[in-house]
Amino acid sequence: MERNSLSTLQPRDNGDSASPEEREDYSSKTGSLMYGMTQTRPDLAFLLSVLSRYMSNPSPTHSRMIKRGLRYLQQTRDHGLVLGGVKKDPESAWSITAWADSDWKGDTVTGRSTFGWLVQLEGSTVSWRAKRHETVALSTTEAEYTALSQCARELAWTRNLFSELFLPLHMPIPLNGDNQGSLKLCRNPELHQRTKHIPLTEHHIREEVEAGNIDVQYVSTHEQVADGLTKPLNAVSHGHFLEAIRVSACPIEEAGRIIWSTEVHDDSVP
Structure with missing residues (x-):
């Protein structure tokens, strides 16, 4: 997980809206991470506190960060x-x-x-x-x-x-x-x-x-x-x-x- 990228995330530009498919995909992946965080993975809490702010209009940058979160979860799947x-x-x-x-x-x-x-x-x-x-x-x-x-x-x-x-x-x-x-x-x-x-x-x-x-x-x-x-x-x-x-x-x-x-x-x- 890139620390600087996560701490400097910005909302999507005004006038630029995510497609319904993008919002659904982002919400689904965020929900998957959220389930793990609430059950047994407190180490995901900060990541999700940031990424869940952009559920209504995620940008490609936000989607990349979600994928990095899933990659981290995959790498620590034995935890x-x-x-x-x-x-x-x-x-x-x-x-x-x-x-x-x-x-x-x-x-x-x-x-x-x-x-x-x-x-x-x-x-x-x-x-x-x-x-x-x-x-x-x-x-x-x-x-x-x-x-x-x-x-x-x-x-x-x-x-x-x-x-x-x-x-x-x-x-x-x-x-x-x-x-x-x-x-x-x-x-x-x-x-x-x-x-x-x-x-x-x-x-x-x-x-x-x-x-x-x-x-x-x-x-x-x-x-x-x-x-x-x-x-x-x-x-x-x-x-x-x-x-x-x-x-x-x-x-x-x-x-x-x-x-x-x-x-x-x-x-x-x-």
């Missing part, structure tokens, strides 16, 4: 999402860790940013999302704050699910971000001149932090797992991303599935 394999006392509480990140003005046409988050249960990725912001963020802090808030909503749902199943959770849930300003904003209930325009719905995360449901924590950009959901990565970084989200090669008969690992990893052993 699956691995769950389990972590040593855990059956009687102990479950551990959830979340990651949220955002670029800033990554969409060169609208000026909007792309956020991404993922949730890991005992080290296994169980939910994820990559999406363009609905409005233009005026700063990196605002973009990252919105990403954290969006992830907090998923964590609230996850927490309620575990409660209904009578499964204990380690609380508070760590939510990792790589922007200090946005983390301070999560802990500060006051409105300031530079942030008072942020929609009130995004301040939901402040209640979650104050209630002790979420603990926002700082990680460096190099340690930010959700980085691969907000921008194209080079080959080395993409490999680290796959390792972090536990998408790895598996027996070909299990390709594309969720794999339950029988190999136990004990993080306490060096």
Whole structure:
């Protein structure tokens, strides 16, 4: 996948419309990739967050990028999402860790940013999302704050699910971000001149932090797992991303599935 091509895609020229056949072909291929992404391939999330913007009027360039996405899927057809394999006392509480990140003005046409988050249960990725912001963020802090808030909503749902199943959770849930300003904003209930325009719905995360449901924590950009959901990565970084989200090669008969690992990893052993 060519990183520069993906990050600089433009809408089709005004007055130039795709044929019905082109739109149908583009939609079909995008849908095929989308199915894989929603089931077992979070590594496709950013690609589809970009390419799905052009469904109504795809250009030949967009179609070429879709084909590259399919080629990548073909090259990694033996990959699956691995769950389990972590040593855990059956009687102990479950551990959830979340990651949220955002670029800033990554969409060169609208000026909007792309956020991404993922949730890991005992080290296994169980939910994820990559999406363009609905409005233009005026700063990196605002973009990252919105990403954290969006992830907090998923964590609230996850927490309620575990409660209904009578499964204990380690609380508070760590939510990792790589922007200090946005983390301070999560802990500060006051409105300031530079942030008072942020929609009130995004301040939901402040209640979650104050209630002790979420603990926002700082990680460096190099340690930010959700980085691969907000921008194209080079080959080395993409490999680290796959390792972090536990998408790895598996027996070909299990390709594309969720794999339950029988190999136990004990993080306490060096």
